[in-house]
Amino acid sequence: MGNYKLLNDLAISENGFLFQPVTGESFTLNSVGITIMEGLKAHGDSLQIIEQIVEEYDVEQSAAERDFSEFINQLKNHNLVREQ
DSSP, rough: OOOOEEEEEEEETTSSHHHHHHHTTEOOOHHHHHHHHHHHTTTBHHHHHHHHHHHHEEEEEEOOOHHHHHHHHHHHHHOEEEEE
């Protein structure tokens, strides 16, 4: 796992709506997705984000790692995040 950077032009609401103004695409995030996006915006460190998921949602480390990895892959597929 590494560090990730969100594209600067993304708009994220408190309710979990993600909007890419360049393409007009919008996405709906669940609570784990919001936690990941907030972590990416704040510092981008995958290990810190995974630790936060484990603590906030009381899940096993392996489940948090899997959820994080799947979410990052979706963001990459939509060109919304890049590795640093």
